[in-house]
Amino acid sequence: MWGSRGRPSEVTCIACGSAVDRADAREYDKHGDRFDRRDKEFEFLCKPCYRDISHQPRGDLEALLEESGAGETSREAFLKRYTELATGSARSENER
Numbered sequence: 001m002w003g004s005r006g007r008p009s010e011v012t013c014i015a016c017g018s019a020v021d022r023a024d025a026r027e028y029d030k031h032g033d034r035f036d037r038r039d040k041e042f043e044f045l046c047k048p049c050y051r052d053i054s055h056q057p058r059g060d061l062e063a064l065l066e067e068s069g070a071g072e073t074s075r076e077a078f079l080k081r082y083t084e085l086a087t088g089s090a091r092s093e094n095e096r
């Protein structure tokens with residue numbers, strides 16, 4: 001199989017930015033529909049982060065992702081922003 005050479009496929013946790021094995025990651029579909037996979041790019045969360053966010057209402061997470069600039073900013077900027085928002089280190093949304 002051509003997938004067997006090199007390192008195993010890794011994905012990046014959208015919350016903490018760490019690389020996790022895809023098999024260990026949890027898919028997160030920001031559209032909330034995991035069955036429609038057409039033209040979609042799934043995002044991934046590591047297990048600890050998945051556990052964290054699953055306590056939040058889904059609507060919040062969606063807003064959080066949008067506010068973080070998902071799909072609009074560079075990955076690095078998005079991850080930074082998301083982490084700040086998700087961990088509450090940047091609580092005041094209307095600060096500037």
Ligand SMILES: [Zn+2]
Nearest residue numbers: 013016046049
């Ligand atoms: Zn994570």
